[in-house]
Each structure stands twice: as structure tokens, then as C-alpha cells.
Amino acid sequence: xxxxxxxxxxxxxxxxxxxxFGEPLGTILFAWNSGFIxxxxxxxxxxxxxxxxxxxxxxxxxxxxxxxxxxxxxxxFFVHGxxxxxxxxxxxx
Amino acid sequence: MPIIHRPGWNAPESQVTPQALxxxxxxxxxxxxxxxxxxxxxGAAPPLPAHxxxxxFQGGRALTAxxxxxxxxxxxxxxxxxxxxxxxxxxxxxxxxxxxDGMVENPREFDIDDLxxxxxxxxxxxxxxxxxxxxxxxxxTGFPLRALMxxxxxxxxxxxxxxxxxxxxxxxPGLRQTWFPWPHVEACTIAEAMNExxxxxxxxxxxxxxxxxxxxxxxxFPWKYGFKSGKSIVRITVQEQRPNTFWGTIQPQxxxxxxxxxxxxxxxxxxxxxxxLIGTRERVPTTIWNGYGEWVAGMYQGLEGxxxxx
Numbered sequence: 001x002x003x004x005x006x007x008x009x010x011x012x013x014x015x016x017x018x019x020x021f022g023e024p025l026g027t028i029l030f031a032w033n034s035g036f037i038x039x040x041x042x043x044x045x046x047x048x049x050x051x052x053x054x055x056x057x058x059x060x061x062x063x064x065x066x067x068x069x070x071x072x073x074x075x076x077f078f079v080h081g082x083x084x085x086x087x088x089x090x091x092x093x
Numbered sequence: 094m095p096i097i098h099r100p101g102w103n104a105p106e107s108q109v110t111p112q113a114l115x116x117x118x119x120x121x122x123x124x125x126x127x128x129x130x131x132x133x134x135x136g137a138a139p140p141l142p143a144h145x146x147x148x149x150f151q152g153g154r155a156l157t158a159x160x161x162x163x164x165x166x167x168x169x170x171x172x173x174x175x176x177x178x179x180x181x182x183x184x185x186x187x188x189x190x191x192x193x194d195g196m197v198e199n200p201r202e203f204d205i206d207d208l209x210x211x212x213x214x215x216x217x218x219x220x221x222x223x224x225x226x227x228x229x230x231x232x233x234t235g236f237p238l239r240a241l242m243x244x245x246x247x248x249x250x251x252x253x254x255x256x257x258x259x260x261x262x263x264x265x266p267g268l269r270q271t272w273f274p275w276p277h278v279e280a281c282t283i284a285e286a287m288n289e290x291x292x293x294x295x296x297x298x299x300x301x302x303x304x305x306x307x308x309x310x311x312x313x314f315p316w317k318y319g320f321k322s323g324k325s326i327v328r329i330t331v332q333e334q335r336p337n338t339f340w341g342t343i344q345p346q347x348x349x350x351x352x353x354x355x356x357x358x359x360x361x362x363x364x365x366x367x368x369x370l371i372g373t374r375e376r377v378p379t380t381i382w383n384g385y386g387e388w389v390a391g392m393y394q395g396l397e398g399x400x401x402x403x
Contacts, residue, residue, distance in 0.1 A: 024271070024272065026270055026271075026272045027271070027272040029272075030272035030273070031272075034342070034343045034344065035343060035344040035346075035347065037270070037272075038169075038173065038343060038344065041173045042173040042174075045172055045173045045174035046173065046174050046175065050172055050174045050176065053172075053173075054172070054266060058266075058269060058270070061270070062269060062271075
């Protein structure tokens, strides 16, 4: 699990360097495929919930591209730490 | 058919506030809380001017129920789902200004109420065909775009019109998506603008045009798919070059410049052979030019090389 955390962290830095650290995810997706976001949005808002788009997905699209994998890596490290504490395992050096 | 246009003070009995609500203190406070959303409707539109129905323009099928037509809408600035009418109420319809500029002899900026006073307002019933394969039949109140063009007089070099939708970030959550090519622009040729079918609604069902339907001012091309009919317009520009339209920039293979209705030409992801009548479960065959061929087909002779139906 810790390896997955480091992979996600490395991915976050790689995306930041490739796409610049300030570029929103939505801008990059739009440049990749301009029709993807409207189709995705219609699928989410019409079939799942308008709220899901407005409150969760759109804020993520507005954030820089590296934020998603960075937060995921933090989550993985946190879960890994909790699991070790719960099972009483020592951290391998 | 006689049309009853109630003056603004003539409220039906059902809307009269019960006496207990007015005289009871607690009830009064409660009603004040309930009225808060209504108070937020700053900038409501005034009643429509007196007008008559132009019987030349009939829908040919039953009118869509007003409630269905005003609660099942596409307006991308407010979202991609059909319930955007709730959010759209936050957009004020007054004051509202329309700028008409570009290649015209007489560029003007109008206050919408001044413009309405200058225009020949009438009611017309049109069929509206959405590219998503559903349809409505709506009584629009408005004026022909041609009447507005005669006021500003396009130059001979002006070949296209661009219709720009309002950009109001405070009430339009879609504008947060900065990667899109805002403002929302739709366009037509000068011949299409001067066609007698092309209409600028300011109302529907005898009421001021609701925000979710493009209020306070929109354009309607009834022989084209609905996305071509720009909503909440603040600017019309006459220009020589074909404008880059919003959807034409984002998904050109699905939403082309011409977008005339044709059941034989499918959308890349679905058939256009039939259409669902909103408010019913009835699906009926679609007709070419949405049934308005006698008015418009002649405009496209010589343009067979263009993608006229996508």
C-alpha cells in the first residue's frame, strides 16, 4: 500500500511538471478532447445527480491537475498508517 | 381564438393572500420567510404589451403544457440537467440591454423595454425540435428579427449574425468552467436572419419569457435544432466572417453551423428519425426542416456541399 502511495505522489509531481502546477484539470481534459467534459457532465447530472457534478466533480476539475493524485497519495499513506497502528506492525526501515 | 391578457393587477382569486396570514403576527412572519425567494426575484420582467396572435403560424399539433415547457430545459450556463429552471430564477430580467453592432449602418444599444415599444409584437405558435430528439409546441410572443434588422440596416458586406448570451458568473455556475469558449455564441446567415420565420421571443404562454427558456430575449429558428436558438441575448453582431459558435467549437462533429432538422441525417450518437413530444409518451416521425420547408428550403439551394443537417 505504501508503494501505491509513493506511485501516486510521483504521478502528482510528474503531472505538475508536465502540465505546469497551475493548470486546472478541466483545461487539460478540454485540450485532450473538447467534447469529453460536456458529455461526462450530461451523463452525471442527468443520470446520477446534479449535486454530484456541482459539489464534487466540478471543484476537482477546477483544481490543478496534480491535486487529485496528490490527495489520493495522502489518503493512501493515512490509511496505511492507521492499518499499521491497528495491527501493531513495526515500520520496516 | 380569443386570447385573454390579464393586466398586472388582475390576480386570480386563488392568489389572494388569506386574511389570517395578513393579520396574524406569527403567520405574517412565517409568510415573510416563505416570500424570501420571491423577494430575490429582483428585476422581474413587466407584463407583455398588448398583442394579438398571428394565425399564419400554427403549431399543427397540441400545445405543450406550460409547466412542461418551463421545467424541461437546456441552458448550459446553468447546468446540463433538465431541472435548471430552479437556478435560472436567480437571473434578473431587468434591467436588460441589447447591443446591435458590427457591419450595420446604424449600430444601437437598446434598453429592452424601449426596443419592445419599437417592435411589432405578436404571438406565433412554433414547433421546437431539440437535437436530443424531443419536441415542444410553444406559443411565443415576440417580434420578427427582420424588424430589428431593418432598424439597424446591415451593410451589404455583413453576411452573418452572431448572437451572444449574457455572462453572469454570479448566477451561472457553468461559467466556472473557464476552459470553455465563453461567451456562448450562436449564429446564422443574413438570409436566415431576414427570413420571416426567424423570431425574437420576449414571452411565452402570454407571460414574460422565463429565464430558463431564454428570457428576457432570445432568438428562435423553428426549422433548426434548438441549440441554434440563442438564449438571454445581450449582443447581436453583424459580421463578414462566419462566427465561431460555442458548440461548433466544442463538438463540431455533433453540433454544426447549419443544424437544420432532417430525420434522414442522424446525430453521430442517435437517430433523428422520430421525436418525443414532451409532456406525453407519444413519439412521432420527424419532418425535414421541422415542417417549415415552404418557408426556408429555398435559402439552401446552392449550398448542397455544406453539412446542412448536422
